[in-house]
Amino acid sequence: MNIERYLTENRQGTPLQILRLLRQGRVTVNSDVVDSPRATVAVADNVRVDGMTVTGRQPQYLVFNKPVGFQLSMDPTTPHSLGSLLNAFDQPRQLKPLADLPKEAVGLVLASDDEHFLTDVTGQNWPSQFQVQVSGTTAPVLAPNQAFREVTTQVDQVHQHVTVTLTTTDGEMAVAVLGALPDALGPVERVTIGPLRLPVDLPNGAYRGLLPAEIDELTGPLDDEENRM
Numbered sequence: 001m002n003i004e005r006y007l008t009e010n011r012q013g014t015p016l017q018i019l020r021l022l023r024q025g026r027v028t029v030n031s032d033v034v035d036s037p038r039a040t041v042a043v044a045d046n047v048r049v050d051g052m053t054v055t056g057r058q059p060q061y062l063v064f065n066k067p068v069g070f071q072l073s074m075d076p077t078t079p080h081s082l083g084s085l086l087n088a089f090d091q092p093r094q095l096k097p098l099a100d101l102p103k104e105a106v107g108l109v110l111a112s113d114d115e116h117f118l119t120d121v122t123g124q125n126w127p128s129q130f131q132v133q134v135s136g137t138t139a140p141v142l143a144p145n146q147a148f149r150e151v152t153t154q155v156d157q158v159h160q161h162v163t164v165t166l167t168t169t170d171g172e173m174a175v176a177v178l179g180a181l182p183d184a185l186g187p188v189e190r191v192t193i194g195p196l197r198l199p200v201d202l203p204n205g206a207y208r209g210l211l212p213a214e215i216d217e218l219t220g221p222l223d224d225e226e227n228r229m
Contacts (some may be wrong), residue, residue, distance in 0.1 A: 003027065004037035006047065010054040014212040016222060017117075024116060026050050050116075059114040060093055061210040065202045066109045068187045072097045074111060082111065085205060098122065098193075105130070105175045107190035108198040110210075110218070120219040126194025130174040131165040135183040140164060147173050161185060194218060 001009075007018045007027070021027050022035045028048045029041055041047055049057050064082055066072075073081040074095040082097060097111040098118060108128075112118055127149055134140060139153035139162050150167040164181065166174045171190065178188045191198045195217040202208060210218070 001041060002037060003029065003034055003039045003041050003047070006041045007049070007054065011058060012049055012054055013059070014216050016216045016219070019222060020116075020120070020219070021049055026116065059117070060090065060095065060112060061114065061117060061215050062090075062095070062111045062207050063196070063199065063202070063210055063214075064097075064109040064111060064207040065198060065204050066101060066106055067205045068106045069103060071103055072099050072101065072109065082109065082207075085207060100171050101190055102172060102175050104179065105171075105188045105190060106204065108193055108196070109190075110193065110196075111207075117215070117219065121193075124194060124218070124220045125169055126218075127167050127169050128171055128174075128190050128194070129165055129167050129192040130171065130178055130188055130190050131163055132178040132181060132188045133161045133163050133185040134181050135161055135185055137162065140181050142166075142177065145173070145177070165191075 004018055007021065008015065012018060013021065019037060022037055025033050025035060026049055027034050029039070029045050047054050064085070066082065069080055071078065071081040074083040074097060075081060076083040076086050076091040078084060093113045095111045095113050096115065096118060097109055098121065101109050110121065137155050137157055137160060139155060142151055147170040148166050148168045152165045154163045156163070164178060166178060168174050175188045196214055
């Protein structure tokens, strides 16, 4: 069979991920780098991805709803860390987070044991949406800031609060600015990273695996050269 089908049947990623693996030179057959999805592979061949046999490589792609005060450390022995939230199956994995959400904020965090995936997501330079609710029905006025791509406010007359949302690639600045607003009703929350929105059914302090479509959206489209393969 061809290497693309082989990697797919061995659950090495989505179809777009497998093309990336090949293009990035991360797949070897009998120690030779293979970059064509049409290359053939036999049962007796030694196929590896990132130096690991395909039977031993089952990467994890996770989305967390981080609680307030929790560190981004993935060490399961560290109290009040994302690692302490992991179940027994995920604890032994060498997971790493996208380390871009301050401890005082809550919401969406990505983590994976596939460093290339994290690098690909970082390379997209996705903007994120950060929001906070403040009491009252008068929308606060924020000083102009070139780091903010968009600022929106939504007044809730029924519950007597205003939701302020910033869209930016500078998460630390967004958390600092929103956290300094008077009469905030809770911590600053990140609700999106690029195309990924914090799942509404993911409770605070919980996590789940990313869906294949979410993985592909986060890593961005393949370039023209990859599409011609």
